[in-house]
Amino acid sequence: MPAPxxxxxxxxxxxxxxxxxxxxxxxxxxxxxxxRHGEHTVLDALDxxxxxxxxxxxxxxxxxxxxxxxRAVAGFVxxxxxRILIGGRDVTALPPHRRGIGMVVQQYALFPHMTVAGNVAFxxxxxxxxxxxxxxxxxxxxxxxxxxxxxxxxxxxxxxxxQQRVAIARALAIRPGVLLLDEPLSALDAQLRSGMLTELARxxxxxxDVSLLYVTHDQVEALTLADxxxxxxxxxxxxxxxxxxxxxxxxxxxxxxxxxxxxxxxVTVRGDGAVDFAxxxxxxxxxxxxxxxxxTLCLRPxxxxxxxxxxxxxxxxxxxxxxxxxxxxxxRLHLTAGGHRxxxxxxxxxxxxxxxxxxALHFAPEDASLIPAGLAPDGPHDRPxxxxxxxxxxx
Amino acid sequence: xxxxxxxxxxxxxxxxxxxxxxxFALPLLVIATASFAGGWSGALPSAPTLAHYRDLARxxxxxxxxxxxxxxxxxxxxxxxxGTWAALxxxxxxxxxxxxxxxxxxxPVAVPSVVVGLALLVAFSRPPFLLNGTPQIVxxxxxxxxxxxxxxxxxxxxxxxxxxxxxSAAGLGARPATVLxxxxxxxxxxSLTAAAGLCFALSMGELSATMMLYPPDWxxxxxxxxxxxxxxxxxxxxxxxxxxxxxxxxxxxxxxRLRTKAAYR
Numbered sequence: 001m002p003a004p005x006x007x008x009x010x011x012x013x014x015x016x017x018x019x020x021x022x023x024x025x026x027x028x029x030x031x032x033x034x035x036r037h038g039e040h041t042v043l044d045a046l047d048x049x050x051x052x053x054x055x056x057x058x059x060x061x062x063x064x065x066x067x068x069x070x071r072a073v074a075g076f077v078x079x080x081x082x083r084i085l086i087g088g089r090d091v092t093a094l095p096p097h098r099r100g101i102g103m104v105v106q107q108y109a110l111f112p113h114m115t116v117a118g119n120v121a122f123x124x125x126x127x128x129x130x131x132x133x134x135x136x137x138x139x140x141x142x143x144x145x146x147x148x149x150x151x152x153x154x155x156x157x158x159x160x161x162x163q164q165r166v167a168i169a170r171a172l173a174i175r176p177g178v179l180l181l182d183e184p185l186s187a188l189d190a191q192l193r194s195g196m197l198t199e200l201a202r203x204x205x206x207x208x209d210v211s212l213l214y215v216t217h218d219q220v221e222a223l224t225l226a227d228x229x230x231x232x233x234x235x236x237x238x239x240x241x242x243x244x245x246x247x248x249x250x251x252x253x254x255x256x257x258x259x260x261x262x263x264x265x266x267v268t269v270r271g272d273g274a275v276d277f278a279x280x281x282x283x284x285x286x287x288x289x290x291x292x293x294x295x296t297l298c299l300r301p302x303x304x305x306x307x308x309x310x311x312x313x314x315x316x317x318x319x320x321x322x323x324x325x326x327x328x329x330x331x332r333l334h335l336t337a338g339g340h341r342x343x344x345x346x347x348x349x350x351x352x353x354x355x356x357x358x359x360a361l362h363f364a365p366e367d368a369s370l371i372p373a374g375l376a377p378d379g380p381h382d383r384p385x386x387x388x389x390x391x392x393x394x395x
Numbered sequence: 396x397x398x399x400x401x402x403x404x405x406x407x408x409x410x411x412x413x414x415x416x417x418x419f420a421l422p423l424l425v426i427a428t429a430s431f432a433g434g435w436s437g438a439l440p441s442a443p444t445l446a447h448y449r450d451l452a453r454x455x456x457x458x459x460x461x462x463x464x465x466x467x468x469x470x471x472x473x474x475x476x477x478g479t480w481a482a483l484x485x486x487x488x489x490x491x492x493x494x495x496x497x498x499x500x501x502x503p504v505a506v507p508s509v510v511v512g513l514a515l516l517v518a519f520s521r522p523p524f525l526l527n528g529t530p531q532i533v534x535x536x537x538x539x540x541x542x543x544x545x546x547x548x549x550x551x552x553x554x555x556x557x558x559x560x561x562x563s564a565a566g567l568g569a570r571p572a573t574v575l576x577x578x579x580x581x582x583x584x585x586s587l588t589a590a591a592g593l594c595f596a597l598s599m600g601e602l603s604a605t606m607m608l609y610p611p612d613w614x615x616x617x618x619x620x621x622x623x624x625x626x627x628x629x630x631x632x633x634x635x636x637x638x639x640x641x642x643x644x645x646x647x648x649x650x651x652r653l654r655t656k657a658a659y660r
Binding site: 074075076095096097098099100101102103105107109111112113122123126127170171174180 | 557559560562563564565566567568569570571573577578581582
């Protein structure tokens, strides 16, 4: 294996000039089931489109089907029904090696008996890249991930973060149209993780045509990196939208509590464009919700303030402090309000209210969002059990 | 370490040596000593001599050693290939089919090797399967007997192999054959060489099935040892035994060197 370390590669290699590989992924009613008679559904009729060049995060707790969805794209699990298209081509029946994907898994799976350069060259050789082009392509991929100086090392000589970079270089070297990332950062410590997130965002800017399917259970990764997030729970797609949509106006209680922290309060819609919480009227945008309907009010803990803001008088929630946690930049207050638990993240307090203090918290109407129907369980951040999806969503 | 105190460790070491020395080391030492002895009537052997080895060099021992080596190499190679192939194939089987295959490969171990020898003798004594009286029937018997061990060790190694390697390779565009030869086999290499060494050693020492089958022109060393001691030439038998041990040990050492070279983690 010739050492591609010395190659005077440009500081920022340009995106591949070759005709772009087919990009974009479409799940067309994809169902995956296990068990002898397929009685164990792990992915239920998933319909989802990842546009060319888009970063789609599959977000959900373990067992939600997100990894299964990714493995179905890679070809490691065969759907019992539905189709998977990559770049418009139906690949449902194709074996993994003919799908033209790049993939990075949680534990990297670098081949321990090959050098870093050998690992990166493996995919190129498998794709019958002309022999003369391989060293250049290997150098380019390693340069992109900042691993050019380690081409002759073996994986065991590298740290976790370096192995991760090599795994990404290996996946990118074949210039795939689709890059699948299966919890790629979960084996790294917190500091490395945020660094790698920045790196991944930069890589994607350099390869704007590549579709990224990013499986994670970490909302920070999803919010940071994704153009859109698909929230999965119990084998079902619950909601799909931009990070801002899901964060500011979640349509299900599950999304509200999984994407960021949320206070979920059961309310009744009143006739006058307000809702009723435990006997108190709160002014929030009710949309088209019919008067008398039950709904769930979603309030982000950091948007609650102890003083009313300027402008029109904000809504007030009265609660009793039950616990105070210091979190560095903020204090997290646990309260009980109207028989429901409530979280409030306040900028670090000079005078910490002792437990048992009565506190009035305010929020601006535009900071609240109303989740139609669906009764949220008691408790601000507990993840609801199955079945909270609650019927059709009102626009 | 389970035992921490120095005294307890000394006791454990003492027990180990008390068990190990009389059971493993001493009998081998006795054979080695006997092979150099002109006589052994007292507590210790007398009249040290190299005559037994000189006799071996002139007699049929070199041919027997070559026979044993060829048999063990051929049977070991056949067993390794068959066992590895079966273990790789078994990965794709359903649970029930897999248990059947496991049982099938366990049979030669469970059945006494004399019975395996007899079975082959009966099965291959008539045309069109006439192997009786040929070296091939000895090699076949050895291969049948040791394949189980190759199958078992490769199966165990495969179970430990992270499927993510093969999947990553396939994801990178490698055909199944490429995945097998460039990823799986290299990653299994340490286990494969260990299995090869085991098969070779077992075949080198095989006697009972061989006794049922060997033709006059294909007499492996263990048969010669048996024959020598049977007719009362204890010291010649001892010299033959030392030859067998030394050769097997030498090959195993070579294989273990290969193994440390192949081990990468």
